[in-house]
Amino acid sequence: xxxxxxxxxxxxxxxxxxxxxxxxxxxxxxxxxxxxxxxxxxxxxxxxxxxxxxxxxxxxxxxxxxxxxxxxxxxxxxxxxxxxxxxxxxxxxxxxxxxxxxxxxxxxxxxxxxxxxxxxxxxxxxxxxxxxxxxxxxxxxxxxxxxxxxxxxxxxxxxxxxxxxxxxxxxxxxxxxxxxxxxxxxxxxxxxxxxxxxxxxxxxxxxxxxxxxxxxxxxxxxxxxxxxxxxxxxxxxxxxxxxxxxxxxxxxxxxxxxxxxxxxxxxxxxxxxxxxxxxxxxxxxxxxxxxxxxxxxxxxxxxxxxxxxxxxxxxxxxxxxxxxxxxxxxxxxxxxxxxxxxxxxxxxxxxxxxxxxxxxxxxxxxxxxxxxxxxxxxxxxxxxxxxxxxxxxxxxxxxxxxxxxxxx
Numbered sequence: 001x002x003x004x005x006x007x008x009x010x011x012x013x014x015x016x017x018x019x020x021x022x023x024x025x026x027x028x029x030x031x032x033x034x035x036x037x038x039x040x041x042x043x044x045x046x047x048x049x050x051x052x053x054x055x056x057x058x059x060x061x062x063x064x065x066x067x068x069x070x071x072x073x074x075x076x077x078x079x080x081x082x083x084x085x086x087x088x089x090x091x092x093x094x095x096x097x098x099x100x101x102x103x104x105x106x107x108x109x110x111x112x113x114x115x116x117x118x119x120x121x122x123x124x125x126x127x128x129x130x131x132x133x134x135x136x137x138x139x140x141x142x143x144x145x146x147x148x149x150x151x152x153x154x155x156x157x158x159x160x161x162x163x164x165x166x167x168x169x170x171x172x173x174x175x176x177x178x179x180x181x182x183x184x185x186x187x188x189x190x191x192x193x194x195x196x197x198x199x200x201x202x203x204x205x206x207x208x209x210x211x212x213x214x215x216x217x218x219x220x221x222x223x224x225x226x227x228x229x230x231x232x233x234x235x236x237x238x239x240x241x242x243x244x245x246x247x248x249x250x251x252x253x254x255x256x257x258x259x260x261x262x263x264x265x266x267x268x269x270x271x272x273x274x275x276x277x278x279x280x281x282x283x284x285x286x287x288x289x290x291x292x293x294x295x296x297x298x299x300x301x302x303x304x305x306x307x308x309x310x311x312x313x314x315x316x317x318x319x320x321x322x323x324x325x326x327x328x329x330x331x332x333x334x335x336x337x338x339x340x341x342x343x344x345x346x347x348x349x350x351x352x353x354x355x356x357x358x359x360x361x362x363x364x365x366x367x368x369x370x371x372x373x374x375x376x377x378x379x380x381x382x383x384x385x386x387x388x389x390x391x392x393x394x395x396x397x398x399x400x401x402x403x404x405x406x407x408x
Contacts, residue, residue: 032061056119065114065116068121071122078132079139080129084251085102086255091112092114101231153194155192160188162187163188165191166185166229169224180195181195184202184209185217189211203243218251219251221240252285253273259334263296263339267332268294268296268341284301286304287318290306291308291345292345294341295341296332297318298337303321304316305346307345312361313360314351314357315362316351324351
């Protein structure tokens, strides 16, 4: 009997932590708005699950985010939302990278889903995404995209979720059978589709469709290749190679402009940005580094230097900055485009180690021509190409002469 007693007996279970105990440990009030709508499943959780549940509540509270709607309601009102990657990082809700530069978020009952909601609902991210995509498919049924007089197609869904239809190739992949398919989602309310032969028309349509701040998605042209969507790779001399460069640069400029607002002033001064076009028709991004305060440089093609007295010192290819190891930069911990903080300003002797693009006089004329001074002028001849055989600058970019300048 003693043997049987030991065989059938169970170890004494440790008491489960109560909600009051966990909340007290985490410093959470029991009077949180919306708590009653989500605490119904708490009693059915084991000890570890209860702790995760309470920590999810604490995370929502620390970030100032709301309690979720009831899963009973939310599961039937889910939608995917496509946004720029920098915006997803900045706003801090649940997101998943999609294609280069784009991410997917989830809306539940019209509200963005933060990650702690998954814990409180007891669902996985994959289940949430599947349900959201299924609902988007249901809402898209019987609403095809519309052919424009130019021959390209534009979405007409009218529900503000047009950009998200890039996730549903069954709606647009067969519009041009046997041809390469190109797409653009300039705003949340616009999806554009074109074959390769109509790429010039697609470029024309993107500009007017670019969304304003908060609604802009991406000016970049994407291409559908097999089961993948990626930025279209259009190399010179393709006639759309330069427009694609400019569209991608405009996306970077938009991201940097938004990022400027969140950079702590104590770190230094964000570099000004200019878009230059060479006489060969190629556009290059230039950051302006002014002496006097630490500079926060994004990754651009060029860097123009201005001394403490306001005198332009010249323009140089940014990728040659490692030639000045004494002027060491530190990566800034912030969402979006990479920024490097430089506290020390290079000397004239150190600048001579860099790959030149334009002299100080040419830079001065360029800035005046861009509207930074009354006199209008533009440089006609760039600095001579470097003769260094170890130059990291691609040969086709060395010694380019400057053409018209545009300030974005």
